[in-house]
Amino acid sequence: xxxxxxxxxxxxxxxxxxxxxxxxxxxxxxxxxxxxxxxxxxxxxxxxxxxxxxxxxxxxxxxxxxxxxxxxxxxxxxxxxxxxxxxxxxxxxxxxxxxxxxxxxxxxxxxxxxxxxxxxxxxxxxxxxxxxxxxxxxxxxxxxxxxxxxxxxxxxxxxxxxxxxxxxxxxxxxxxxxxxxxxxxxxxxxxxxxxxxxxxxxxxxxxxxxxxxxxxxxxxxxxxxxxxxxxxxxxxxxxxxxxxxxxxxxxxxxxxxxxxxxxxxxxxxxxxxxxxxxxxxxxxxxxxxxxxxxxxxxxxxxxxxxxxxxxxxxxxxxxxxxxxxxxxxxxxxxxxxxxxxxxxxxxxxxxxxxxxxxxxx
Ligand code: NAD
Ligand code: UDP
Numbered sequence: 001x002x003x004x005x006x007x008x009x010x011x012x013x014x015x016x017x018x019x020x021x022x023x024x025x026x027x028x029x030x031x032x033x034x035x036x037x038x039x040x041x042x043x044x045x046x047x048x049x050x051x052x053x054x055x056x057x058x059x060x061x062x063x064x065x066x067x068x069x070x071x072x073x074x075x076x077x078x079x080x081x082x083x084x085x086x087x088x089x090x091x092x093x094x095x096x097x098x099x100x101x102x103x104x105x106x107x108x109x110x111x112x113x114x115x116x117x118x119x120x121x122x123x124x125x126x127x128x129x130x131x132x133x134x135x136x137x138x139x140x141x142x143x144x145x146x147x148x149x150x151x152x153x154x155x156x157x158x159x160x161x162x163x164x165x166x167x168x169x170x171x172x173x174x175x176x177x178x179x180x181x182x183x184x185x186x187x188x189x190x191x192x193x194x195x196x197x198x199x200x201x202x203x204x205x206x207x208x209x210x211x212x213x214x215x216x217x218x219x220x221x222x223x224x225x226x227x228x229x230x231x232x233x234x235x236x237x238x239x240x241x242x243x244x245x246x247x248x249x250x251x252x253x254x255x256x257x258x259x260x261x262x263x264x265x266x267x268x269x270x271x272x273x274x275x276x277x278x279x280x281x282x283x284x285x286x287x288x289x290x291x292x293x294x295x296x297x298x299x300x301x302x303x304x305x306x307x308x309x310x311x312x313x314x315x316x317x318x319x320x321x322x323x324x325x326x327x328x329x330x331x332x333x334x335x336x337x338x339x340x341x342x343x344x345x346x347x348x349x350x351x352x353x354x355x356x357x358x359x360x361x
Contacts, residue, residue: 001025001026001075001076001246001250002025002026002028002072002073002074002075003020003025003026003027003028003074003075003076003077003078003246004028004030004068004069004072004074004076004077004078004116005017005020005027005028005029005030005077005078005080006030006031006059006077006078006079006080006081006107007030007031007036007079007080007081007082007122008027008029008030008031008054008078008080009029009031009033009036009037009038009040009041009054010031010035010036010080010081011179011189011190011191011235012080012122012176012179012235012238012239013029013031013078013080013081014036014040014044014188015182015183015188015235015236015238015239016078016080016238016239016242016243017029017044017048017052018044018047018048018183018188018239019236019239019240019242019243020078020242020243021047021048021049021050021052022048023243023247025243027048027052028052028053028055028068028072028074029052029053029054029055030055030057030059030065030068030081031054031055031056031057031081032056032057032058032059032081033056034058034083034099035083035084035193037191037334037335037336038054039335039336040188040335041054043187043188044188046187047183047185047187047188055068058103059081059103059104059106059107060098060099060102060103060106061106062106062109062110065106065107065110066110066113066114069110069111069113069114069116070114074114074116075116075118075250076116076118076119076120076246076249076250077107077111077116077118077119077120078119078120078242078246079104079107079119079120079121079122080122081103081107082099082100082103082122082151082152083095083096083099083100083148084148085148085197086126086146086148086149086197086293087197088148089146089147089148089151090146090147093147096147096148096151097147097150097151100148100151100152100155101151101154101155101158104121104155104158104159105158108158108159108162112166112169117166117168117169117170118170118171118246118249118250119159119169119170119171119172120171120172120174120242120245120246120249121155121156121159121171121172121173121174122174122176123152123155123156123173123174123175123176123257124149124152124175124176125175125176125177125178125231125259125261125298125300126144126145126146126148126149126152127142127144127149127152127153127156127175128140128141128142128143128175128298129142129143129144129145129149129295130143130145130295130298131295131298134265134297134298134299135263135299135300135301136259136298136299136300136301137259137301137303137304138175138257138258138259138304145293146293156173156257159171159173163255169255170249170253170254170255171249171255172245172246172248172249172255172256172257172258173256173257173258174241174242174245174257174258174260175257175258175259175260175300176233176238176260176261177230177231177232177233177259177260177261177262177298177299177300178198178199178200178230178231178232178233178261179232179233179234179235179238180200180232180233180234180235180320180324181200181234181235181236181315181319181320181321181323181324182235182323182324182326182327183235183236183323183327184236184323184326186323186326186327186329186330186331187330188327189323189324189327189328189331189334190235190324190327190334191331191334191335192334199214199230199268199271200232200271200320200324202214203271203272203275203283203324204275204324204325204327204328205328206283206284206285207275207279207281207283207325207328208328208329208332210332212284213283213284213285213286214272214283214284214285214286215285215286215287215288216268216269216272216285216286216287216288217268217288217289217290217291217294218287218288218289218290218291218294219269219287220290221290221296221297222296223265223267223296223297224267224270225267225269225270227267227268227269228267228268228294228295228296228297229265229266229267229296229297229298229299230265230266230297230298230299231261231262231263231264231265231266231298231299231300232262232266232271232317232320233260233261233262233313233320234313234314234315234319234320234323236315236323237262237313237314237315238260240311241260241305241309241311244309244310244311245258245309245311248308248309252308256308258302258304258305258308258309259300259301259302259304259305260300260302260305260311261299261300261302261313262299262300262302262313263299263300263301263302263303263313264299264317265297265298265299266317270317271317271321272285274317274318274320274321275321275324275325277318277321278318278321278322278324278325279321279325279329
């Protein structure tokens with residue numbers, strides 16, 4: 001299939017482009033560059049072993065989108081393009097609604113007019129808010145606690161309404177839990193701008209010496225060791241889930257919503273210790289107060305994804321930490337890095353195209 005990947009130069013989108021190409025699909029990327037570096041492209045092309053086209057397009061620009069839909073006949077769209085920082089969304093709610101919701105509306109209109117009827121949408125476990133019960137199933141109550149989460153919920157609802165109104169339209173809402181890790185090559189990974197909001201990139205920056213210590217937000221939760229519990233999922237498993245979801249949507253000709261997580265809750269301290277094993281260094285930390293709005297424990301029931309897509313996560317927490325560390329060690333400044341300052345761990349054997357290429361890196 002020929003796939004338009006909106007937000008394909010970002011963290012999860014770039015990994016998904018690799019998996020799409022590995023599975024024989026043709027990829028065209030549309031990305032505004034609001035949170036991505038053009039330096040991802042030569043690395044992506046190296047990983048897939050073929051030219052990829054990147055178009056600098058903001059989804060809110062209908063003229064630019066129409067030009068893309070005219071230039072290519074797409075079979076489906078993968079929609080990763082959004083702003084995603086919770087705290088930032090509280091400060092700039094209009095920007096988040098404009099980018100995430102207006103962008104989605106313009107994209108859906110362009111798809112309809114071009115006769116493209118298949119969408120895979122990046123949703124989030126944030127739509128469950130503080131879940132009443134874990135593991136969280138897809139039929140759990142939905143409640144959002146910040147503007148970013150609201151944009152995900154509204155987009156899901158909007159897409160659901162379109163599926164009702166247009167009998168030809170098919171959509172997959174993928175509710176990610178906590179994506180972490182990086183491609184085994186160390187060539188692509190997460191490159192947060194400024195101070196990371198999320199735990200894993202923060203740990204990575206402490207490990208590489210860019211930040212002095214991790215602040216752990218609370219050790220008095222009713223969890224295994226008092227620290228918050230989340231469901232970390234390797235980004236390569238997540239990327240595979242997108243292609244499985246796309247292929248299932250075409251095969252079964254239906255719309256659906258699934259959780260994407262491992263089903264296993266991991267505490268902040270457990271992740272810190274796993275990372276220490278992976279990098280062979282101590283991660284200094286201090287315990288500080290709880291972060292407002294944080295739930296004690298959120299982890300997925302991933303049964304539905306297994307039943308519908310035949311998908312389940314394969315990488316464990318040690319693999320997530322090893323791959324996150326390799327990326328960080330090889331690219332201490334993310335895509336701005338020009339030199340490697342630390343010795344990355346040995347690549348493990350993998351049949352993935354990227355890993356083979358990376359052996360020569
Ligand atoms: P990212 O910021 O790395 O990638 C998003 C990409 O979209 C970036 O390259 C950005 O430049 C682009 N973009 C943003 N707005 C755009 C617009 N209007 N037009 C065109 N391009 C635009 O984020 P990510 O971590 O790869 O997340 C991808 C998606 O998954 C997002 O929708 C995010 O909300 C969702 N998600 C992420 C997480 C996570 O923890 N990373 C968790 C749950 C859901
Ligand atoms: N966390 C932390 N210090 C940080 C960032 C996060 O202790 O610098 C904790 C946070 O309180 C939560 C877990 O790590 O319990 C995961 O946080 P993250 O922001 O990565 O994911 P989310 O809370 O959005 O699921």
